[in-house]
Amino acid sequence: MMPVTSHAGGIADPFVRPSMPEGSNQRSAAAEDKPAETLQPSKIAYRADIDGLRALAVVPVVLFHAGVEIFLGGFVGVDVFFVISGFLITTGLLQDSSITRFYERRLRRILPALTAMMVTSAIAAFFILLPGDLLAFGKSMGSALLFGSNVYFWRQSGYFATITETWPLLHTWSLGVEEQFYIFFPLCILVLGRWRRRILPVAIVSMMAVSFWAAQFLVGNMKGVMAFYLMPSRAWELLTGSLLATGLIPGVRHRMVGAVAAAAGVAMIVFSVLTYSAATPFPGVSAIPPVLGSALIIWAGQKGEHSLSPILGSAPLRFIGLISYSLYLWHWPILAFVRYVHIDPITPALATLAVVASVAAAYLSWRYVERPFRHVSSRSKIWGWSAVAGAVMALLSLALILSGGFPQRFSPSIVALNADQDDSWRCGPSSFVPLGSYYACGIDLPSRDPRKADIILWGDSHAQMYVPALKRALHGRSAVLVNAYGCAPTVRGGQDADCARIQNENFRLIAKLPAKIVILAQNWPQYRKEAGASAGGAKSANRRFLPAARRFAETVDALRAAGKTVYAVTAIPNPEYELPSVVSRDLAFRGRPRHPIGVSTAAFDEDFANVLNTENTLSQDGKLSLIDVRKFICRQDSCQFIQGGNSVFADHGHVTIAFADAMGPTFDTALRPARVTR
Structure with missing residues (x-):
């Protein structure tokens, strides 16, 4: 299940790997450009253990979404990625505080693979999704393009609602959180100017305290969905990584201390993955173990390797870490489309096939989309390709919205029933x-x-x-x-x-x-x-x-x-199930209702x-x-959930x-x- 809020593993996989392995002959695309037009990447030393940490985050997320029961707490992968992102973007900004170059690096890192996934998903959605769902897909696509998909999905439903399992772009909520963080945090550093190294740690700690209080307050007042999706209540997790980057906390000087810290960090993450579930109040206090665990692993390796570094930086973990961004982007739409067509809970065999397909798609995306674009250092190319990508996604989104989801693809009776979903009154x-x-x-x-x-x-x-x-x-x-x-x-x-x-x-x-x-x-x-x-x-x-x-x-x-x-x-x-969505899909894909439409x-x-x-x-x-x-609803001998071609219910009840x-x-x-x- 996906935030099935309660929790998708967000991933805006941070900062491009800045250095090539020794002896690499690969040339930067910037070599052919004029020096004035090139983008110089910040020199963040590559750490294989962070790629291993990414693997520890993305694997539980994927298996959680695939329905593997032992990974019911796999949603904490989002918290791990937030910490990594905060650490790396702050490290880069402290080395090079140019806001323009920062956003150019972000575009180069995030947009190509995201565009490939969203355009491919839009094509698949046109052939698979019913009109109401295709219309919602178009809206979610537009919100993702405007860095607001987390707000959009917060307003639509709770993360752990069953129907969210079939929303192909639900996972982009985490990108929305990070993109919003990318807007305000660099500006904070810019405002602090030359005093940033002295004042920034104090500012970060203050913001962390406010953000954590907001998260815990919302969770404690039955607003966990709001806390889960929105950036202000998530910022403390990214800021935890930012605090590590400031150097306020002295680095580890002894290998044994680093090994113990890293082992404790891994244990905290594994504990959360194996013991948390949809019933866990989250985020807030419950998010401390995965956040602190991630911070301990990063901190343990700041001054060099320790005895666990070879494990965290091993080839299998490093490879999964390298493709983690693409794996996150592709696994959820594949699972969502499979669930949408299958309607009933997917079998372990189907889930396994979906995961295998996700890994294959992730590798192709990393090899042929991510890697080529991450080495583009020409500013004109970065902004040009970004403009084209944005225009394509905007046009697709508008077409889906203005067409009303292309209802002519299905019969009027199916369209009418599908349109009833999520049509209950809510207080604005x-x-x-x-x-x-x-x-x-x-x-x-x-x-x-x-x-x-x-x-x-x-x-x-x-x-x-x-x-x-x-x-x-x-x-x-x-x-x-x-x-x-x-x-x-x-x-x-x-x-x-x-x-x-x-x-x-x-x-x-x-x-x-x-x-x-x-x-x-x-x-x-x-x-x-x-x-x-x-x-x-x-x-x-x-x-x-x-x-x-x-x-x-x-x-x-x-x-x-x-x-x-x-x-x-x-x-x-x-009905106690998502009737208008399920029955309209029954009619579209099976030709008849296969679920009870009355009692x-x-x-x-x-x-x-x-x-x-x-x-x-x-x-x-x-x-x-x-x-x-x-x-x-109940007349004479029966209680009918569908009357006059329309559903009595907008969802399960x-x-x-x-x-x-x-x-x-x-x-x-x-x-x-x-x-x-x-």
């Missing part, structure tokens, strides 16, 4: 309003003050998806959405510690707000895994959803005790018995009023904007008696 940043130490979402709330809201909509992401329906029922009133993704509304406890902390605090804030109406909504199927255990430890069907149902009843009682009138959106069945009403009633009983009991006791949206809007009259009818209540 412009609607965020402060609430305690966190934020909420204002709904028709001009004052941006939650205390002025008449209605509170509280829950997890399923509360958010009902906003279009609620807006239809406001009639001049205002509302505020208080939600935490993946966390049910609860007055105490919760399915995990982070959810409990955040939603318990939300309850305390909601209890103090003047609004008297509170609407609860949550993704009930998500909490099925909380089923109680029997005395023997086995899961019991009749206890399914029981902990979540009890927590829900306690929350209703607590809200009533706080003087609130409580409404609840009824539980609904959902019988009887099966739903049996599965959700504890939830339905709790809802009905609370309603009959007058403790809450139900907003019955289940009737839109969130209804589309159009479907939510159609629920507006039901919300209006339910809330009508409370229109004058506040």
Whole structure:
């Protein structure tokens, strides 16, 4: 799985290898140019152990993405590469602080292989991807060209969402982080001028502290996806490498100390790779082992070789390190296209073939694209080729976007179904309003003050998806959405510690707000895994959803005790897989749906018995009023996930904007008696 955020291994493999092996007869392309037009590379001594470190980073990343279970923490390869990049670019800038030459070296190093991968992927995407996915590909291509793919993918989805496995350019998020770092950090060095060697270490440590605090704060407040993708919360990792380059930390003087440091560094990286998973809060504190481990390996070899240097610089590791940038660029699109067409989880045999193909593509890219261009030192050629590459990618991106993904390639029914994916309502940043130490979402709330809201909509992401329906029922009133993704509304406890902390605090804030109406909504199927255990430890069907149902009843009682009138959106069945994407691909590649597009009403009633009983009991006791949206999906004997050729759901469980809007009259009818209540 890819950031399947939670984490792709970013790699903007830093700085060109500056020196050729002794005795090399290879000529630089600059030899035929005039001296005034040539670009002189900074003289960074080649270190084979850093190529070995690159290998230690990229291999776990590739195997993690290929689905090898033992490498569930392979995403930490991105952190290793960030440290390497920070060290090498800072070393180069301190030797040659010319900003122009710095960017010329970056273009020469990054752009050729990136262009080859993106153009090839665009051609493959045209023949493989459905219109909605091809349109998204075009947008991601444009964002990568503008150094903003990390922001684009952050806004699209969580890194560990299953659907991200089929996004061919998702891995370019790490290039976005590094490219943004390349913009601000060289300017910092330029501003410091001749004082940089004395002030730079202090500035770096200060920036590291702020960046690390930001990462940990976001992770601790359920914003790990934001922390994962965005440069400010990742900068401390690159700055760790930068700090090593300043010389503030004295180099190792004894071979034994270097060997111990390098061994400890390797152990930290391996520990992270083998013990981390999608459940690990990341980045932040959890990123310290791979970052510190990478720094120890680099530090150990700064003053010369140690007893582990021959291993880290061995021919196999060095070769993988040399092709690591191309391997990173090519492995993910190959895996993504294979998964897109195969639809179901790929087999180990398919994954192995994809990895072999990735290594072959990486070698060809390194041999015939990277190597020739890294030795181009003519400024006119660098800028000329860069302009051409940028223009080609920009035109391809625009063509895919303006064409709407070339929908004429598929039947209208497939196009319509595919267009429903990811079409659920989300609160935009412009609607965020402060609430305690966190934020909420204002709904028709001009004052941006939650205390002025008449209605509170509280829950997890399923509360958010009902906003279009609620807006239809406001009639001049205002509302505020208080939600935490993946966390049910609860007055105490919760399915995990982070959810409990955040939603318990939300309850305390909601209890103090003047609004008297509170609407609860949550993704009930998500909490099925909380089923109680029997005395023997086995899961019991009749206890399914029981902990979540009890927590829900306690929350209703607590809200009533706080003087609130409580409404609840009824539980609904959902596909629990990315329905519009999967079924549209089923139809396109297999000719028929191969995944369930509905469930019988009887099966739903049996599965959700504890939830339905709790809802009905609370309603009959007058403790809450139900907003019955289940009737839109379950009619007579079946609950259908596709209606009128369109998907009810935008993904695995969130209804589309159009479907939510159609629920507006039901919300209006339910809330009508409370229109004058506040």
